[in-house]
Amino acid sequence: MSIPESSEIQAIFDRIAPVYDDLNFWLSLGQHRVWKLMAVKWADPQPGDRGLDICCGSGDLARLLARRVIPSGTVVGADFSAKMLAVAASATPLSEMGRRAAIEWVEGDALALPFADASFDCATMGYGLRNVTDIPKCLREIHRVLKPGAKAAILDFHRPRQPLLQNFQQWYLQSVVVPVAERYGLTEEYAYIMPSLERFPTGTQQVQLAVDAGFAAVHYPISGGMMGVLVLTKPEDG
Numbered sequence: 001m002s003i004p005e006s007s008e009i010q011a012i013f014d015r016i017a018p019v020y021d022d023l024n025f026w027l028s029l030g031q032h033r034v035w036k037l038m039a040v041k042w043a044d045p046q047p048g049d050r051g052l053d054i055c056c057g058s059g060d061l062a063r064l065l066a067r068r069v070i071p072s073g074t075v076v077g078a079d080f081s082a083k084m085l086a087v088a089a090s091a092t093p094l095s096e097m098g099r100r101a102a103i104e105w106v107e108g109d110a111l112a113l114p115f116a117d118a119s120f121d122c123a124t125m126g127y128g129l130r131n132v133t134d135i136p137k138c139l140r141e142i143h144r145v146l147k148p149g150a151k152a153a154i155l156d157f158h159r160p161r162q163p164l165l166q167n168f169q170q171w172y173l174q175s176v177v178v179p180v181a182e183r184y185g186l187t188e189e190y191a192y193i194m195p196s197l198e199r200f201p202t203g204t205q206q207v208q209l210a211v212d213a214g215f216a217a218v219h220y221p222i223s224g225g226m227m228g229v230l231v232l233t234k235p236e237d238g
Contacts, residue, residue, distance in 0.1 A: 033060075035155055035227055039124050040064045042153040042220075042231045049121035051075040052145065054110050055128025059088030059103070061155075065124060066103050076115070078108040110138050115145045123152035129230070130156045130200045139213035143234055152232040154206075157197050160225035169226050170194065206230045 040061065045051050045068035053062035056077030066075045079085050085105045108114040110125075110132050123142060132138045142152055160166055173194050201209060203219035207230070210217035215232040222228060 031223065035222060035229075036061050036064055036126060038222065039126065039153040039155040039229050040068060042151065042229055043122045043124050044151045045069050045073070045122045048072045050119065052115070052120040052123040053077045054113070054123060054125040054142065055079055055131070056088060056105070057081075057084050057126065059091055059105070061124045061126050062088070062103055063091070065122070074102045074104070076104045076106055076120075078106045078110070078113065078115075080107065080109045082107055111141060113141045113145050117144055118147045120145050121147055121150050123150070125152065125154040125156075127156055129154050129206075130196050135201065136209055136213060139210055139215070139232075142232065143214045146234045148234055148236045150234050152234075154230040154232070156228060156230075157193070157200065158203060158221055158225055158228035159197060159200070160221075162225070165224050165226060173197075203228050203230070 043051070043065070045065050047069060049069045050073060051062075051065040051069055053059070053065055053075065056062050056079045059077050062075050062077035066073070069075060077085070077088055079088070085107055089105045106114065110128060111134055123146060125142075129135060129138060146152060160169060177193065203221060206228075207217045207219050210230060210232050215234060217230060217232050220229045220231065
């Protein structure tokens with residue numbers, strides 16, 4: 001399978017937007033909520049921060065960030081899929097103890113984020129880095145928009161090292177996820193996951209790409225290495 005163009009990936013996410021949350025449940029055996037909480041914790045949001053969720057999709061991570069920056073903080077959810085943003089904006093707004101964090105939904109490309117330099121205190125990204133067409137450029141953009149000392153946490157699929165887990169992951173994607181997607185008429189869209197994962201840099205390679213972009217970085221494998229979180233820190237003098 002050839003590497004898809006950015007416009008093709010955008011079209012995929014526009015098509016899956018209405019059922020994205022349901023299918024994420026099947027993709028993760030219901031664990032995606034736990035993984036997202038882990039990613040938010042590693043991004044280290046603080047009350048009053050301005051947070052950014054890149055490739056925000058239906059807005060789960062943005063809302064988790066918002067819970068951590070209330071009462072005076074703000075969060076921006078950015079995605080290049082207008083239909084995904086519509087799903088995010090239509091979800092129940094965050095309300096906690098009578099306080100509501102402001103979330104702004106912005107259409108924008110992860111390779112050319114429509115934000116000023118050094119304008120965010122923290123950032124998250126879920127299942128987005130694997131889908132951009134230029135990972136080094138995306139990492140440089142994240143570096144550009146973060147303030148010195150800020151952290152970002154990037155959650156995505158990962159290729160496990162153990163052959164048994166590799167075989168399980170491949171079986172699960174082909175035998176469970178794709179058939180579930182087929183019920184929604186989205187077989188081709190979710191069959192795309194396996195080849196995208198095969199092209200995705202390993203955790204060690206991701207760390208090197210992040211260092212090249214100017215970050216201090218560490219990659220944490222989770223769920224037996226089938227998932228991973230890349231944690232980035234922009235140096236104080238960066």
